[in-house]
Amino acid sequence: MPRTPLAALSPADQERRRALRRMKAVALGALLFMAVVFAVSFPLQADVPWLAYVRAAAEGGMVGALADWFAVTALFRHPLGIPIPHTAIIPSRKDEIGRTLGEFVETNFLSTEVVRTKLESMSVSRRLGEWLARPEHAARVADEGSAMAAGVLRALSDSDVQDLIADVAREHLVEPDWGPSVGGWLSRLVDSGAHHGAVDMLADSLGVWLEGNRSSFDGLVSSRLPSWVPSMVLRIIDDTLYKEALSFVRDVRGDPDHAARRAVDQYLTRLADSLQNDPATIGRFEDAKSGVFDSPRVRELAAEAWDTTKSGLLRSLSDPDSGLRARMTQALIDAGTRLSTDTALQQRVDGWATDAAVFLVDRYRHDIASIITETVERWDPVETTEKIELMVGRDLQYIRLNGTVVGALAGLVIFTIAHALVG
Template sequence: MAEDAARAVALRKMRVLATSLLILAAIIFLLVHLLTDMTGVWGFVARASEAAMIGAIADWFAVTALFRHPMGLPIPHTAIIPRKKDTLGASMAHFVAANFLQAETVSTKIRTAELTRRAGDWLIAPRNQDVVVRRAGQGLEYVLARVDDEAIADLTRNVLVPKLVSTRKSPALGMLIREIVDEGAHHHLVDLIVGEAHAWLSENPQVIDDIVQQKSPDWAPRFVNDVVSNRLRREVLEWTAEVRDDRFHRARQALDAWLVEVSQDLRGNTPLSERAEKVLDDLLTQDGVVDAVLEIWSSLKRLLRAAVLDEDGPVHARVRALLTEAAERMRTDRAFASEMDERIATTAGDLVESFGPELASVISDTIAGWDAKEASDRIELYVGRDLQYIRINGTVIGALVGVAIHALTLVLPAG
């Protein structure tokens, strides 16, 4: 990776710098001993270069011993990371779990991060909404493409139908009917049926004439049948018109009362509920049920795919509108944002408290999966550059200590 390559270059540069300081100290030490009498200032230079070399070599040994045997010599207590990588990995995982993956630490950070508001700021941008909608569509398309029709058939045949057959359905049906009546959702169906009946009778008056003709005795005069037919037709049309136009018509109220009674019977252990169970079970065990479910699934899948692919369609527009509404609330409703942040913080804290050690075990498991050299090289790649400062500081501090010791020897009286 480019990032690792950049780290390797930086590590090499720091190694060269630290080694160059050691070489510089050695050259100064040699020149002072060869070309001067090491008195006066040269004494300070000699002791400084000598101590600098000692410090540089000692720290080079310490840093190198972490990752490998110095100069390839199997000196005890060197190559610490290759030999102890599993122990170090376990210790690091425990350290992270004990000090970072704690409920209070994580939840406090989340509370102060204002995640909900920041998410709203991000989501309000149209391009980000497009990303969310597109990714959601891609996810749905991925799921739809991988759900096999045969799997749906098997699920229906072996799971759904047996489960429905073994479960009492009439109470749920009774509750559904009662809910429909309470909400008045059936009025539209009644309007449609009564309206169509009125229109059909208006356009087909001969139907009533034929019924009267069939039911009347043979000796009845024709004009009597005509009178009865006209009167009956007029009454039926008036009655259907009244039912159609009056939402509080007695027929509608009677229908509502009957539906309520049916819903109550279905929810109890009554003959009606038993008959309903038998009818529903017979319907569910028909061979055509699986085919019907597959047809519904195929139609639903086509509709969903069409909605997903049509980026300018109503589904995408509706989703974007919902995202905009949600984003505005996250940004402006402080009480809502605070509540959401608190829920996220609490949930994250609970999850970390429960699964913190397992999450931290990723560190130890990953390091355990590396071989010794790979572990040493990767860790050195990330921390080796900073460790080279130890060598540099050792060289500089060593030189200063050498100067201080030499000065002290000059001040102290000779023995």
Template sequence: MKRSHGQESAAAGDGANAADGVMPAVPGGLTYSAADAEKQRGVRRMKALATGLLLAVAAVYTLATWARTTGWGGGWAGFVAAAAEAGMVGALADWFAVTALFRRPMGLPIPHTAIIPTKKDQLGQNLGDFVGENFLSGVVVRQRLRSVGIGSRLGTWLSRPEHADRVTDELATALRGALTVLRDADVQAVVGEAITRRADAAEIAPGIGTMLERIVADGGHHKVVDLVCVRAHDWLVTHSDSVMAAVAGGAPGWTPRFVDRKVGERVYKELLRFVTEMRDMPDHPARGAVDRFLADFAHDLTSDDDTRARVERLKSEVLGRGEVQDIIASAWSSVRAMIVAAAEDERSELRTRTRASILSLGDRMTGDERLRRKVDGWLEDAAVYVVTTYRDEITALITDTVAGWDAEHTSRKIEAHIGRDLQFIRINGTVVGALAGLVIYTVSWLSGA
């Protein structure tokens, strides 16, 4: 029969794939590998052997029956004929049973035949239920993990420097990948909203007041006052003309100019003297006034409702400004760039500390029995939660996959894997049937004797 050009091309492609060791896919997602093809050839060889044995027994039966009928073989012909007859019966019965698993014998619509093609979905469901009940139960999973001793093995593995380096590299790669996938706009929006919401929800005045009280009590603000005095003195020295001009410019218009200059010079000198004394005298009265002001302000921040309300209003106004929101949002970009750079640099503090932590964890898990039990318990609890929560989804993978397979090709696939052993059943049936027939005939013959 001639094949179309498409069929010839498909056949050529199938041959090429088989030559490469990968057989083409079949309907339902099944594939046939070179190993499957070799198993199929093994099944055919065993079929030929079992069928040849059946034909041999049939030939022996024919010859033995002829010999017994003609009286040529004597008494032994009956024994041989009985054994051969029972062997044929056993061979045919086992042929029918094996064939009925995969197809209808001789194409006849006999009930309860072609079991695998017709019961494929039910077999898949039963297989899924079997796996769920016997492999995905919490007790089985927990016992299996406990017998493995993951904590001890993991600790030994992590305590080796080359493994710690590998884990560090993988973590760095995963971190870079995660930061690359995240969209800056989304993260910035989340960070900005989180910071703003947290700041709005928390009252900052009492905390600032408490901190200011401690600073004043410890004299921590003195350096700030010193710095302000030094800067103020230097500014006055540098901008003396501007200060005197400002004072003179604020004088009434009817005063003479030389009087305005004299007043400006006098004000400037007094101001410079005051700042200089405050800079050089730690016990200057003005410094004491600053101390008292800061102490009173700290007290008001913690106990005065009006002051606290003003601080909260100021906080809300500051957070609401666009410039502040831009600073909060842009913080993510800086943090991400810093983390990515640290993850890429093998000598960075991040990777160095990560590697040291992994080695330390491995050593602790190796020598600390209590820690190992904790790790084993965490892993067992996590695994039990997964298998008990998603058992139906896991078993559905089996049942749905089997349900999607093509019935005919599923039967061929299974036959390729177990058909050789099933052909041995035919051979054994022939031999056992012959022996049973011989025994029965012998017992009958003895009883008749």
């Protein structure tokens, strides 16, 4: 597996490096101090007896300092470059450490009990509601959501969307037979008398038109009669035709049981029955439907509708003062206010969120934890060691310093007890 170099040192890492160097210097200074004390006290202890105690303390301090230096150094590299077994632990066992860390996180942090307990104690919905209820936060969410929606719209291919619309329309509108469904709907419409309103409206509209367009009947019939018919007769014919048409429409409007109305009812009843049971009628209806949907003009209208819809949405999404953005913001504020005050809703939302999170963690926790393992495996061993040493090395230098002090005290105590017992 190719190694992935870590990121360059950040300002914080550079400060950690300076602090690490200072602590290394302090720990080394303590060791050198003990060595100087030992070098001075060792040859003089025969002449100055109490210097034996100083020599023992310095000797123990050097031993403690060297032992802890070896232990700390062995974590990150071979001491003095010598490949002593069980040294350079981090670079040599980096992958194993990554696997162990991944297993530790999976077992102790991604368990369903831990996730459920944590989420149940957080009141996620109430906190979210209180945050969303603030107008500036709702506006921010609306802004981000608008930017994301606009990005999705721009990324969509117009031709792909049009093809999708065409496929969906064909699957759900063109391919299914409409005849029996339309026939059943029309039959229920006639049985309920719901179409009478449409007949009334048609009769009213026709009556209004007739009353305002008397001149449209001039010559409607008379122009087709022989020229030898007297003009008076022609006018009488036109007037009679107009009056009869007007009278017919008035009768239809005023008589709910008019023969024309019954004829309409009978026609619609026959049409509904034919659409449900007559294969020929059903076939003609389906052919007409297919012809409409397959018409190039219909396709052009669908494309124009998508273009208009897309352009309108993009304008509304990009304009902070648009009605769409304002409604989105207000809807978020309203949702946040309700979430922050409605206890029952909070319980439902918290339950949904907790169940969803527990399901995802239970199903994918191994995959989530494997991110740690795989990421550590890709790291370069040397750079990984340096990075970890920057994070914890300064504290480990305190171990060296403490080892020096503890070693000195231990050496002094051991020498004192031995001198007291042996003399």
